[in-house]
Amino acid sequence: MSTSDRSAPHVGTFAAEHLSPSFPERAARGTASRLRAWQAAALDKYFATEPRDFLAAATPGAGKTTFALRLATELLARRAVDRVIVVAPTEHLKRQWADAAHRVGIRLDPAFRNSQRIIPRAFHGIAVTYAQVAAKPYLHRTLTETASTLVILDEVHHGGDALSWGDAIREAYEGAARRLSLTGTPFRSDTAPIPFVSYVPDEQGIRVSQTDYAYGYGRALADGVVRPVLFMAYAGKVRWRTTTGDEMEAHLGQGDTQDVTSQAWRTALDPEGQWMPGVLSAADRRLTEVRHSVPDAGGLVIATDQTAARAYGALLHRLTGEEPTVVLSDDKGASGRIQQYADGDGRWLVAVRMVSEGVDVPRLAVGVYATSSSTPLFFAQAIGRFVRARRRGETASIFIPSVPPIMGLANELERERDHALDREGSGDELLADDLMREAETGESASDALTETYAFAALESHAQFDKVLYEGVEFGQQAEVGSLEELDFLGLPGILEPDQVHELLRSRYQRQMRRVAERPPSERQPAPLYRTLKEQRTLLNNLVGLRAKLTGQPHGHVHAELRRVCGGPAVGQASVAQLQSRIDFLRRQMAAGG
Incomplete structure (x- = not known):
């Protein structure tokens, strides 16, 4: 035979x-x-x-x-x-x-x-x-x-x-x-x-x-086949020491050089700081809100390496009182634990890469992107774990660091890409891919970045930044645990896509009213590190939101701002002139106009 x-x-x-x-x-x-x-x-x-x-x-x-x-x-x-x-x-x-x-x-x-x-x-x-x-x-x-x-x-x-x-x-x-x-x-x-x-x-x-x-x-x-995705972006102050002994401080995501952004990002992800505990606490509050309408909703933390995954698991245990499911790729029982979690109703799952691609856990509704990978491939696979719809109205909430590489990928979620043969991938993208492969095989995923960007994390604090939905940003920076943050964390777990936009808009208007009603002595002054570039970025974001809400072209909104507030085009405007337009837009949105 x-x-x-x-x-x-x-x-x-x-x-x-x-x-x-x-x-x-x-x-x-x-x-x-x-x-x-x-x-x-x-x-x-x-x-x-x-x-x-x-x-x-x-x-x-x-x-x-x-x-x-x-x-x-x-x-x-x-x-x-x-x-x-x-x-x-x-x-x-x-x-x-x-x-x-x-x-x-x-x-x-x-x-x-x-x-x-x-x-x-x-x-x-x-x-x-x-x-x-x-x-x-x-x-x-x-x-x-x-x-x-x-x-x-x-x-x-x-x-x-x-x-x-x-x-x-x-x-x-x-x-x-x-x-x-x-x-x-x-x-x-x-x-x-x-x-x-x-x-x-x-x-x-x-x-x-x-x-x-x-x-x-x-x-x-x-078609209602996948869930709407809300990206909850978190910024914050971080501090670290370089190999030369110099102490560095930055505000996460504030338009720094690539090297500084990478070090600030990794400092924020350090489980010994306060950024990750703050973000995990916010994500758990969001999960509690979702579970009011989706009782078995689960959360997933995607870590850079196995050491961080274990540490995040310990943080969640202290925070919630419930032992999370921690999945490591070199553990023979990993597959069984994923299935046990998928079939159960436990709150949190923590993993490196095991659930970043193809694994089907439909009840995942809240995610924390706590990894230093910024390749389009890995990001899309990770977000893909949360978008599977079981019934209409379920939403996905992903907590991300407010850094340009990740914010850019979140903005381009709907973009369809092809594989290009004649274009070189960037060194950072290839490095991140290597790190993820190391994580999958149980090796240290931080060695390569440590060699290139050697530093020691000293301090980090989380700050709510904004919510990103379908390329539009809602909200402004607020302290963790503040009413402004809780407004967005408390969105219902069952929403149709058009309802998401309307509720985010109303939350943003309420936040703007609270800021406007504060006495001048309680208002936070504009940070000294703010640059022209950052002012322009903030103004353009607000113009984009205004254009989305009113259906007007961006150019029309900019022209109206120049007419009301005065001053030259954005590229030639001073910080004070840009701030005047920003304040005007915020007042308009706070009033619902």
Whole structure:
């Protein structure tokens, strides 16, 4: 008996007993039942030509697994393939795929090891990791070529993690009958080509990935498939000592140089300071508010490394009196604890990378982005853990540091990206990717940054900065625990997207009224470190908010400010002239005008 005979049951014998009896007779369009509109449309596009390679990009939480498994059942039922192999980034995701496949009648073995050499006869196929394939690509090539195989490459950008990995994936699956590549985020920041992805020149001549079907966050939000995301940004004063013995002080996110911003950011994330306890306390208050209407809502803290994760877990324990679930990638029981948390109603989960990609915990509603990674890929994967909608009205609240790299990514949440081959990734992006890989393998994720930006954290204090929603900023800086902060933390946990804007606007107006009503002696003076650039940024943010609320063009709002307040264009205006316009806008919004 051949390897194929031993390891690949023919769909006409085994699968006919275990797949839905109606599958062999079902036509392609029959797959649309109980599917979301985008899934049905993607299936229709696939079956219009039945290509060998198909790349589907859908925002996290949109249902890529459901789409892929419906495609697999259809191809098995039509006898277009006899075997299914799923390649996933992690061991946990292998089991998650196998569980999902079982529910639709496909039996995948997630416990397959390279030493087995053949697929057990009782299964339609296997679920493996990219690392497994890279270890023995020739074995996986044999498994693929001994039966007509559909290979599902989950989060296919991992095929570009290293040149050797890309080569191994190509060697293993070059002979596959069908290949379905899936991704839920922007592709990698570097320029390593991803196997089985086509690249075409864009308008600038840069070769970018060609997606066969795309379903972005903006469309998914409009369809009610994902939750609205509110970003709660926190600033604050931080102080640290450099290796030369100099003491440095900065205000988080206040337009400093890249080096100073990096050191200030890492100082804020130090669990020994007061910034993280302040932010965790605010996030826990927000979680309590959400749980009034969503009783099982959970929170996730994403840490830079394992040492920080343990320390954040201890902080949450002291803060809440409840032991959080701490998940570390080198712990053999990590996958089980994630599932136990997903099935329970505990408040907090703390992790490094285990839940940053693909892991399905739908009850996560509040997040704390306590990591120094600033790559678009990692950020989008992390935020993707919170956006899966279970019912209309659920919102997600993500607490972030008010630093330019993260604020920029939050502003661009809806932007769809392609993978570019001809553009170099920045050194910071590549460094952050390396740090995250180290975190996943249990190594120190801070060594590289410490070598480049060596310092010792001395002091940090958190301050509520603003709420960012759909690219519009609401609120102004306030002390942690103040009424101004609590106004935003107390937003209801069930809101429609249009209600979010209206409530944020009303909270901001109330904050402005409180500031205006304070006696002059109690008003905080403008900080001395404020620069022209910072004033311009603040004014432009307020103009953007005013334009969003009134429907007027930005230029019209700026022209009205010059008419009322006087002075030249923004680029030539003094600090006093800019402050006059800022104060005018704040008074308008406080009055509801």
